[in-house]
Amino acid sequence: MTDTSSTPTTEGEAQVPRRSRLLRVVRYIPLIAPVLLWAVPCWVLLYTGQSWPLPVKLLGTALFALGLVGMPLAMARGHGRRQQDRAAIIGDTLLGTGWILFTWSVLLGVLLRLALTVAGVGGSQDRARIVTWAILGVGALMLGWGYAEARRVPRVRRLDVQLPRLGAGLDGLRVVLITDTHYGPLDRARWSARVCERVNTLEADLVCHTGDIADGTAQRRRDQATPLGTVRATRARVYVTGNHEYYSEAQGWVDLMNELGWEPLRNRHLLLERGGDTLVVAGVDDVTAESSGLPGHRAHLAGALTGADPTFPVLLLAHQPKFIDRAAAAGIDLQLSGHTHGGQIWPFHHLVRLDQPALAGLSHHGARTLLYTSRGTGFWGPPFRVFAPSEITLLVLRSPQAAASPGTGRADTSA
Incomplete structure (x- = not known):
């Protein structure tokens, strides 16, 4: 394995990413999201025909008001200058709870009520109470299941990927991808160690981490990250x-x-050689690096490939799937990314799709470029994953020059 290329500092800088459609939407979310997250469930559960006793309405309204006020305050203390982990846990949990209640209040508040009306079930008050208990039951189920999904060690997702330019000597190369571990306020040192143990069972030739290691400084989250060693x-x-x-x-x-x-x-590459064939393994800083102001930090694909033989296939690590446009233009064979979390809490994936070209899995871009987007190994913020399971990914690279392998391009999941 040969180490080549260094990070150029004076030319060929990547352009600052254009403001995306998602960012144009997100700029208004901090103003209206907390109100919607808590006001909509409050209205659906308490004030849409249920005729609850006054004490029930007052207590329920007080709880929703507490969520509305407490969530942004806790998140500000947890993720702002004070960086108080306990406050961050409370704020993140309230955010996830509010999102789940909001989602199912909207869905069941409309669809279930309509279905009950069409079926002629009871009077309006009976239907309202059925909807209320259904929302509370489904919400509790989603919260419990989502928490368990977020905290478990991810299942292994295995995928055979054929790269037309891959030499026969590299056929069967085992590449393990972990990403978005997001070590944070919840201490996950034991979880981190178990993830690494599972990775070690996969007998990888190459292990990749495509960023978002943690929320917090390396000094603060060191204990959680140390098992990566x-x-x-x-x-x-x-x-x-x-x-x-x-x-x-x-x-x-x-x-x-x-x-x-x-x-x-960091905008450089390694050469991985086996059986007389060579694979270029390159990586770039995140697309937000240049706007960070840190000297020498930016996404610079040309620098990452400097000195690499253009006839060799290229495996590129880039945190965000949106980098695929530049990768495809450069003829990259396979890009590995994370960032999206697969949406993490359904149906947030609809917003993710406004910003990214892929949500999860393998996709084709340009003439020969493949993109694999992981749903991530950990979770960000709210400790819940709903219909977006975490993963450790095993990609087995296949060469068309080697004997054909049954099942190429098919994915399976194992515990």
């Missing part, structure tokens, strides 16, 4: 920055990953 790979362990590193001293995370034995691919 136990990950084994026969060839290399490589890492690129995600956008969350640039919220919390990105260079500290680059230094810690290097200390733990990982190769930070």
Whole structure:
């Protein structure tokens, strides 16, 4: 394995990403989202024909008002200057709870009520109470299940990926992808160790981490990240920055990953050689790096490929799927990304799709470029995953020059 290329600092800088449609929508969300998240469930559960006793209405309204006021205050203390982990846990949990209640209040408040009316079930008050208990029951189920999904060790998702330019000597190369571990206010050091143990059962040639290691500085989250040093790979362990590193001293995370034995691919590449064939393993900083103001941090694909033989196939690590436009234009063979979390809490994936070209899985872009988008290994913020399971991904690279392998391009999930 040969280490080549360095990070250029004076030319060929990537353009600042254009403001996306999602960002234009998100700018107004902090003003209206808290009100909608708590006012809509309050109205549907308490004031749409149920005729609850006055004490029930007053207590219920007080609880929703507490959520409306407490959520932004706790999040400000937890994620603002004070960085109070306990407040962050409370605020994030309230955010997830509010989102789930809002979602099912809207869906069941309209669809179930309509279905009951069409079926002629009871009077309006009976239907209202059925809807209320259905929302509370489904909400509790989603919260419990979503919490368990977020905290468990991810299942392994296996995928055979054929790369037309991959030499026969590299056929069967095992690439493990973890991403978006998001070590944070909830101490997940034991979870981190168990994730690394599962990765080590996969006998990887190459292990990749495509960023968003944590929320917080490397010094603060060091204990949770330290198990990453136990990950084994026969060839290399490589890492690129995600956008969350640039919220919390990105260079500290680059230094810690290097200390733990990982190769930070900051606009540079490695050559992986086997059986007389070569694969270029390249990485770029996150697309938000340049706006962070950190010297030398930016997404610079040309720099990452400097010195690489253009006839060699290229595996590129880039945190956000949206980098695929540049990758496809450069003829990259396979890009590995994370960032989306698969939406994390349904139906948030609709908003993610406004900002990213892919939500999860394998997709084709341009003449030959493939993109694999992981749903992420951990979770961000609210400790819930609903209809968006986390994953550790095993990609087995296949060469058309080798004997055909049944099932190429099909994915399966194992515990």
